[in-house]
Amino acid sequence: MTHLSMEQLVALREPGVEPGTQAARAHLDGCDACRTEFDRLHQRIARLRALPSLRPTRDRWPEVRARFASERRARRLRWVAVAGLAAAASVAIVAGVRSMHRPLPAAVPAELSEAMARSQALEAAIDQYHPESRVLDGRTARIAQELEDRIAAVDRELQNTDLADPGRRQTQELQLWRERVGLLDALVDVHLTRASNVGL
């Protein structure tokens, strides 16, 4: 007697009807040996599903967080560069338009450009330390992470300034960019202090 192959037994577990399934089911109904094999297949699969979950040997979240933060920094640098160009262009356009009607309030836009440029320079300085590839002690890592998180929060607020009242937008933007510069300055200090402590 020809028994069912493993391919046929495995196919019998699939939903739906494949070619040859009916004949295989008819054989299964009449063959003790094949029914035993089919039951063993079910049991084997049940045992596979019951295998204990394997766990990683160490916590990989710090590496994930560091790499993602590094990618976000790189994106912000690009965004700052683009925004800086756009701001310079919009100042030029506004100056061109407003000069026809009333004097341009020169102080706010210039300070905004200066804050953005300073922020960009600080980002570049941080990148020189390759912080994502350095091992920091727990306290330093915590401080660096808190600063990164606060910078990310400022960035989110900057993105939302589009929704602000036009009259207040520039003031709000300037305030946020200055806060960003302050946080980046502190982050540079953290990495600089750590670098000088290990003789770099």
Added chain:
Amino acid sequence: MSKALVMDSYLLADAKTVLAQAKAGDPAGFEALYRAFETPVYNLCRRICRTAEDAEDVLQETFLEICRSIGQYREDGSLWGWIRTIAASKALMRLRRNKYRDTDELNDEVVGHRREDTHLRMDLEAALERLSETSRAVVWLHDVEGYTHEEIAAMMGKTPSFSKSQLARAHARLRRWLGEEVAA
């Protein structure tokens, strides 16, 4: 409720809040996702990859991808289903990149049944580990994770027939190594 949706509520009770945090770029949201899904993602990766080191690398790559792409998750299906597919794809990519020789299959075809196999009953973990990476991946993705042959074929860049034949060969080997052959 599907198994994947059951997993969602089991692993992450406050999924809506965590997702909103993660989509807003809040690091606490990302970390909550990592803590909730670290073990099932690693388990899937370890069952497909050959080494623990590869599996840990794929775990890291998976969560990096989740952080980058969380904005694309549409919340119309299972969160675990979405995460699991990223993990499975990354693990299979790692296999393709490593291109280990399937020495077990080669030996079985050339040498035939080894004498010691008829006397050696492995436990299931050892037998699973002994399968070729491709066979083990298909067995795990189909029988444990519940992917269809069509889905597995799409992830592997193969045909559903390939997936079906790999599954059958894997079970034939597991049956032999587990000592389940019925005495003639």
